[in-house]
Amino acid sequence: MNNTITTIKTLLPDWSLIHIEGPDAGTFLQNLLTNNVLNMDVTTSKFAGFCSPKGRLLASFWVTYFKKDSYDLWISKDLADEFSKKLKLFRFRLKVEITNLSDSHNVVGEISQTPFPFTETLSCNLPMVSYQNILFYRRLIFSQDSSEIRQDSLWNLLEVLSGIPRITSNTKDLFVPQMVNFDLIGAVDFKKGCYPGQEIVARSQYLGTIKRRLKLGYFLSNFSDLVISPGTEVYTDIDQEQPCGVVVLSSFDQQENKYYLQLELINSAADSSIGFSPKFLKLQESIHIQDPPYPLMVA
DSSP states (O other): OOTTOOEEEEEOTTEEEEEEESTTHHHHHHTTSSSOOTTOOTTOEEEEEEEOTTSOEEEEEEEEEEETTEEEEEEEHHHHHHHHHHHHTTOTTOOOEEEEOTTTOEEEEEEESSOOOOOSSOEEEEEEEEETTEEEEEEEEEESOOTTOOOOHHHHHHHHHTTOOOOOTTTTTSOOGGGGTTTTTTOOOTTSOOOTTHHHHHHHHHTTOOOEEEEEEEEEOSOTTOOOOTTOEEEETTBSSSOOEEEEEEEEETTTTEEEEEEEEEGGGTTSOEEEOTTSTTOOOOBEEEOOSSOOOOO
């Protein structure tokens, strides 16, 4: 890593944005999301999710409050269209407009080694991430003109290392929020009112039934062109039939020739030798497991 790099802008084709506006926008979201959005201001961003009635995450996103009665959800692009249509089913008579901006704008990621200056552009500040003993600031920006901006792999690597999961079309409806650490990163407010799946999420929390958690993993690889998609299953060396976990996100580190992974794992599997199915070509290396960069409670 070049220590002289101060700011990088990268196009994020996997991200999109859903705009929600109207006098009832705050109440509308408060009744649907896992987190509290009524106490937000224009300087804050919050991570949240939307669950099925069975308490499984159908989407995750960052929420920003840009101005009065105006919210934005920064979400995986492959979920944006489906999720915006689902939100419209909950409008009923509420005064709220829901707009999927996937086709009109692009999401750009900014990475810096110094705090970002204020911008009037629609943006979303994300938690800092440490990589190679350097602390990186990150933010998302929505832009109509990003023709001169190219993709940079550092963004995806930092996202994986952050330990903050982004649900995609391959992993929707797989996880109760605690399975991917929503309770540890402030993405669930257990004191707010009801939302879809709330009873199951609360029961999992208070009955101590959280037997799976999100962890980080890596393995050495010379195959930078290898694609490890979200939803890929992993196994222990003693059971090649029953998966012990699922890939949530992945990124190749060109500096160290390592593949980094976010993995949702059975707690008891973390001390085992973990790898991919023998049918997964090219991979023989075991995955080294480590905790995310925040306290990890194991039930």
